[in-house]
Amino acid sequence: MKLLVCVSKTPETTTKIQLTADGTEIDTAGVQYIMNPYDEWYALVRALELKEAAGGTVTILNVGPADNDSVIRKGLAIGADDAVRIDVSEEKDSLYTARQIAEYAKSEQYDLLFFGKETISYNGSEVGAMVAEFLDLPYVGEASHLEIDGTKATVTRDIEGGEEVIEVQTPLAVSAAKGMAEQRIPNMRGIMMAKRKPLTVVAPVDYPDTTRIAEYEKPEEKGSVKLIDPDNMEELVRLLHEEAKVI
Amino acid sequence: MPETTTPPKKFTTKADFHHTARADRYQFHDYYLVDDLLEDHHRMARQAVRDWVKAEVSPIIEDAAMRGKCPTHLFRGLAEVGAFGPSLPVEYGGGGMDEIAYGVIMQELERCDSGLRSMASVQGSLVMYPIFKYASEEVKRKYLPKLGSGEFIGCFGLTEPDAGSDPGSMRTTIVDDGDAYLLNGAKMWITNSPIADLAVVWAKDEEGKVRGMVVDADAPGFSAPEIHGKWSLRASITGELVFENVRVPKGNVFPDIRGLRGPLSCLSKARYGIAWGAIGAALDCYDSALRYGLEREQFGKPIAGFQLQQKKLAEMITEITKAQLLAWRLGTLANRGEATPAQISMAKRNNVHMALEVAREARQIHGGMGITSEYPIMRHLMNLETVLTYEGTHDVHLLITGHDVTGLNAFG
Ligand SMILES: Cc1cc2nc3c(=O)[nH]c(=O)nc-3n(C[C@H](O)[C@H](O)[C@H](O)COP(=O)(O)OP(=O)(O)OC[C@H]3O[C@@H](n4cnc5c(N)ncnc54)[C@H](O)[C@@H]3O)c2cc1C
Ligand SMILES: Cc1cc2nc3c(=O)[nH]c(=O)nc-3n(C[C@H](O)[C@H](O)[C@H](O)COP(=O)(O)OP(=O)(O)OC[C@H]3O[C@@H](n4cnc5c(N)ncnc54)[C@H](O)[C@@H]3O)c2cc1C
Numbered sequence: 001m002k003l004l005v006c007v008s009k010t011p012e013t014t015t016k017i018q019l020t021a022d023g024t025e026i027d028t029a030g031v032q033y034i035m036n037p038y039d040e041w042y043a044l045v046r047a048l049e050l051k052e053a054a055g056g057t058v059t060i061l062n063v064g065p066a067d068n069d070s071v072i073r074k075g076l077a078i079g080a081d082d083a084v085r086i087d088v089s090e091e092k093d094s095l096y097t098a099r100q101i102a103e104y105a106k107s108e109q110y111d112l113l114f115f116g117k118e119t120i121s122y123n124g125s126e127v128g129a130m131v132a133e134f135l136d137l138p139y140v141g142e143a144s145h146l147e148i149d150g151t152k153a154t155v156t157r158d159i160e161g162g163e164e165v166i167e168v169q170t171p172l173a174v175s176a177a178k179g180m181a182e183q184r185i186p187n188m189r190g191i192m193m194a195k196r197k198p199l200t201v202v203a204p205v206d207y208p209d210t211t212r213i214a215e216y217e218k219p220e221e222k223g224s225v226k227l228i229d230p231d232n233m234e235e236l237v238r239l240l241h242e243e244a245k246v247i
Numbered sequence: 248m249p250e251t252t253t254p255p256k257k258f259t260t261k262a263d264f265h266h267t268a269r270a271d272r273y274q275f276h277d278y279y280l281v282d283d284l285l286e287d288h289h290r291m292a293r294q295a296v297r298d299w300v301k302a303e304v305s306p307i308i309e310d311a312a313m314r315g316k317c318p319t320h321l322f323r324g325l326a327e328v329g330a331f332g333p334s335l336p337v338e339y340g341g342g343g344m345d346e347i348a349y350g351v352i353m354q355e356l357e358r359c360d361s362g363l364r365s366m367a368s369v370q371g372s373l374v375m376y377p378i379f380k381y382a383s384e385e386v387k388r389k390y391l392p393k394l395g396s397g398e399f400i401g402c403f404g405l406t407e408p409d410a411g412s413d414p415g416s417m418r419t420t421i422v423d424d425g426d427a428y429l430l431n432g433a434k435m436w437i438t439n440s441p442i443a444d445l446a447v448v449w450a451k452d453e454e455g456k457v458r459g460m461v462v463d464a465d466a467p468g469f470s471a472p473e474i475h476g477k478w479s480l481r482a483s484i485t486g487e488l489v490f491e492n493v494r495v496p497k498g499n500v501f502p503d504i505r506g507l508r509g510p511l512s513c514l515s516k517a518r519y520g521i522a523w524g525a526i527g528a529a530l531d532c533y534d535s536a537l538r539y540g541l542e543r544e545q546f547g548k549p550i551a552g553f554q555l556q557q558k559k560l561a562e563m564i565t566e567i568t569k570a571q572l573l574a575w576r577l578g579t580l581a582n583r584g585e586a587t588p589a590q591i592s593m594a595k596r597n598n599v600h601m602a603l604e605v606a607r608e609a610r611q612i613h614g615g616m617g618i619t620s621e622y623p624i625m626r627h628l629m630n631l632e633t634v635l636t637y638e639g640t641h642d643v644h645l646l647i648t649g650h651d652v653t654g655l656n657a658f659g
Contacts, residue, residue, distance in 0.1 A: 014274065070287050077291055185298045188329025188342035188352075191291050 001056030001148070003047045005080065005114040006101055006128070007039040009064065009071040010121040023215045035071045038116025038176055040078070045181035047114050048079045050148055056111075057081045061104065063097045065089040069199065076194035077186035083199040093211040094122075098130030103205045106135055112153075115175040117142045125175070132173035140166055144179035251472035251487060259320045264307035269621065271305035273297075273358065273534050278568045284575055285347065292333070292348050296355035299328045300363075308360050308482060309620040315477065317362075317484035319400075319442055325367050326397030330356060332371035332379070339379050339387060340395020341371075346581035350523035350574060358527030360623075361630035362483030368524070369438045370394060372517035374401030374447050377459055381501035381509060386461060390445065402443040402471075404434035404488045405510050411436075412643050413658075414457075415507055419450040419490065421458060427494040428452075430462065433487060436637070440471040440486035448488065449510045459509045460500040468493040479633040481626075515588045518638045519581060522594035523574045525634060526567060528627045529602035532609035533563045535622055539613050550612070559608040566605060570598045589651035596644035603631040 011017065012032040020027050034040075047058045060075040062068050063086045072083045086100045105113060113135075115128030125141070132139035144163075145156035153172055157164045158179070186194075228236045240247045275297075282290060303324050311318045325331060334349040335341025342348070349371075357364035375394050378387055393399040410417040419432025430450055440446065446462045446469075462469060468491040477485060501509065537560055540551030550556050577594045580586040606628040610617040617624045635641050643658075650656050 070290070073287055074291055077295075183298075185302075185328060186291065186295050187327055188292060188295075188333050188344055188348070189337060191288050191295065191329075192337075192343050194291075195288060 001050060001054055001111045002109060003051060003056060003058045003112050003114065004105060004108070004110040005039065005044045005047050005058060005060045005075070006116075006131070007044065007060050007062050007071070007075055008036040008116065008119045008127075009033045009062070009068050010036045010119050013037075013120070017218070019216050019218065023217065024213055026216065033067075033071060035074055036116050036119050036121075038118065038120070038178075039114075040075065041183040042176035042178065042180040043114035043116055044075055044078060044080065045184050046146055046176060047112070048184070049181060050112070050146075054148070059084060059110075061086070061101060063088050063092075063100045063204070066201075072199060073194045074186065076197045076199070077190040078184050079186075079190060080197075082197055085199060085201050086204050087201050088204050092209050094124045094126040095130060095211070096207055096209050098127045098134060099207045100204050101127070101131045102134035104202065105131070109171075111151075111170045111172075112148070113137070113171075113173040115173065117175045117177040128173055128175040135173070137171055137173050138168050139173045139175075140168060141175045142177040143174050144177050146174060146176075146180060249474045249476045251474055258322075259316070259318050261303070261307065261320060263316070263320075264318060265310040266306040267309050267620075271301045272538065273301075273531055276530055276534060276537075276564065276567065277571070278564050279572065281568075281571045281575055285351070288344070289348050289351050292329075292344065293351040293355055296328055296330065296352050297358070299324060300355060300359045304359050304363060308363070309623075309626065311482040312360065312362070312626050313481070313620055315475070315481045317366075317442070317482060319484075321363065322366065322370075322397040322400055324397075325356075325363075325370075326395065330367040330371070331395050331397065332375040335371070335375055335379050335391075335395075340375060340391040340393075341379075345578075346519070346586075347575070347578040349520060350578050353520040353524040354527035354530075354574075356527065357521075357524035358531045360482055360626065361524070361528060361634050362480045364520070364524045364527070365438050365480060365483045368517045368520050369403055370397075370401055372520055373403035373513050374445075376516050377403075377447050377501070377509065377513045378461060380512065381459055381504045382461065383498060383502060386499060390461060399444040400439055400442055402437050402439040402446045402486075402488070403513065404437050404440070404446050404448040405514075406434060406436045408433065408435045412640055414449070414510065417449065417451060417457070419448070421450045421452050421460070421495065421500070423453065424494070427496050428460070428500060430460075430468075430490045430493040430495050433489050435487055436474070437471070437486055437488050438480075438483055440488050441473040441484050443471065446471075446488055447513075448490075456505045457507055457509065458500055459504060460495050462490070462493060462495055462499070466493050466495070477633075479629045481629075511588065514638055515591050518591050518595040519577065519586065521634060521638055522577060522591065522598045525595075525598040525602040525631070526570050526574060528631060528634075529563070529567050529570065529598075529605040532602075532606045532624055532627055533560070533567060535624060536560060536563070536609035536612040539616070539622070543614070556612055559612055563605045563608055566601045570601050573597060587651075589647055592639065592644040592647040595638065596641055596648070599631065599634050600641060603628070603635060606631055 018027040058080045060080045061084045118125040140155045143155045144158050147154045151170050155166045329342045333342035333344045337343040421428035448462050452458050470489045471486045473486045610624045
């Protein structure tokens with residue numbers, strides 16, 4: 001089986017996001033990056049499990065700058081065979097990213113293309129579906145479970161109040177949600193082997209950037225919590241009405 | 248004399264321990280951007296160990312230490328993540344990494360608990376290293392892969408009841424008995440001994456020369472009673488080793504090494520790891536103190552806003568930063584094979600003492616909470632009292648530096 005796992009990098013989860021003065025960019029000074037957890041914990045690990053069970057190769061792909069190589073190496077340390085980075089140094093939108101992935105993948109005959117359910121930073125949930133569209137492949141989003149039997153894939157999705165089980169033929173694109181696998185921590189041998197695994201850098205294809213970020217806004221600071229005596233219901237109702245204005 | 252009992256042999260499981268509800272909120276601190284001096288794989292190794300620690304050890308360590316019960320199931324996890332002999336060659340069960348990788352791994356383990364780091368130090372530096380360095384090829388092949396995978400647990404027997412800082416005065420002996428040696432004597436304060444499958448033991452031969460050997464724990468005449476009553480390193484198991492006419496096959500005795508040079512070379516390896524490790528304990532105390540200082544309010548403002556508390560925090564991070572640079576430099580020398588035992592002594596002594604001082608100050612910043620198992624401080628503080636003493640006491644390392652700079656021996 002030939003498996004592709006598309007990985008994005010995101011700021012480390014405890015990062016306190018700061019904006020630049022004009023609010024159009026995120027201030028990256030001092031920000032630590034990690035591999036997007038949906039990509040690392042679920043998509044990549046499930047791909048590795050499938051490879052371990054049935055043989056094949058796992059390639060990881062990132063669209064981004066050379067700084068992302070350390071995130072990519074982590075994927076190799078966890079067990080991917082090789083990696084591709086499409087060398088884009090300016091921040092681009094989801095459509096651009098998807099186009100680049102599709103251009104690369106179209107001649108590679110992957111059986112499965114894995115994505116994360118979303119990036120935990122931009123929360124787009126778009127790239128996987130866009131790639132599938134470009135490649136004319138079936139797409140199942142937010143899969144919590146994935147089994148492969150020959151060319152038949154059985155994919156489970158958590159839906160409101162239950163589960164949906166879908167049968168679909170490979171090749172296929174799928175985005176991974178919690179439950180698909182369990183996080184793997186790379187061991188020292190994997191980390192050392194990752195240094196020698198191939199990481200190919202390819203140039204992007206020309207494609208227009210269709211969107212522009214006009215502005216970011218941070219949510220309002222949370223106010224302090226007011227504790228009201230349980231016997232004083234009137235005061236609670238008054239505050240909900242007059243201050244919080246929710247009733 | 249501390250009380251002893253026969254050892255528990257069974258492996259624990261995660262379910263044997265009570266899990267703390269409080270999440271491990273540790274964040275690394277790197278004031279001088281020493282990370283820029285490291286390579287990608289060092290940072291990745293450190294993160295891998297940190298992730299493993301947070302998932303597997305942080306939830307149970309307070310309970311393990313509180314109850315004085317060694318979480319022996321962690322040996323397998325330590326092996327899987329690659330904490331045993333990271334700088335030994337892969338074909339002998341190691342990780343094939345450099346000395347800085349070994350250092351950062353020890354730092355992450357001790358960030359959690361010095362006892363956890365001790366489990367790894369003993370297995371990697373005091374058991375696998377001497378076997379790798381001194382044993383015959385056959386003995387290496389027999390033991391090293393199983394030690395590297397955590398299937399075997401090893402211990403290191405040098406200290407005796409009457410020979411601590413002065414190991415040359417040891418009384419344990421071997422005598423020639425045909426195809427084997429007969430080993431007699433007793434070792435004291437031996438980390439892991441009650442649960443060990445094998446021991447690297449140092450004993451005097453008939454010529455009075457110190458020899459090293461691998462002794463199987465199931466050999467008749469071998470026993471390893473557990474030492475109880477420790478207020479320090481409570482999550483690590485410590486015992487004695489008692490040998491009554493234990494037959495040690497001649498092939499198990501290291502062929503070419505004689506004298507204290509053998510055990511001291513292992514100690515250099517382990518001390519090097521402690522020089523890094525202690526910074527981990529200090530970082531955990533500082534990290535907790537900084538957070539607590541910012542969150543805890545008295546007199547209408549965070550206590551970190553008071554000059555007296557800032558003095559503590561500022562001095563802590565200053566001392567930690569100096570220790571980080573010392574460790575990094577020692578690591579680059581070690582990678583070139585140039586770190587001298589005396590340089591290692593200086594770093595072990597300085598960094599452990601630094602960590603102990605940081606723990607004490609952090610304890611105060613936490614006020615009453617600082618003495619409880621809600622925070623890691625008191626545990627680190629108590630652990631570090633052992634770390635100050637084992638692997639060469641604080642005083643002995645000073646004498647080593649003194650000897651090195653003056654050329655005059657002030658030991659005996
Ligand atoms: C120079 C540069 C810097 C960037 N910096 C950041 C950043 O710091 N944080 C951030 O979140 N985004 C960053 N991006 C953009 C990001 O990589 C995506 O290209 C885009 O923002 C899509 O985000 P999304 O939330 O719509 O993705 P989603 O549609 O939510 O992503 C779904 C899945 O698509 C895949 N995917 C998404 N992006 C990529 C990618 N770049 N390469 C390979 N697979 C991908 C992953 O499997 C991901 O789980 C950067 C892009 C560039 C070119
Ligand atoms: C929890 C724990 C685990 C241990 N694990 C191991 C292990 O796995 N394997 C092992 O072999 N050993 C182990 N040890 C033993 C440890 O290495 C010794 O405790 C240490 O070497 C000190 O020896 P001692 O306790 O006999 O103290 P002593 O040597 O009796 O020292 C007592 C005091 O006298 C001082 N002193 C000694 N000589 C001099 C001198 N010449 N000049 C000035 N002051 C001096 C010392 O600095 C110290 O303050 C462990 C110890 C502990 C507590």
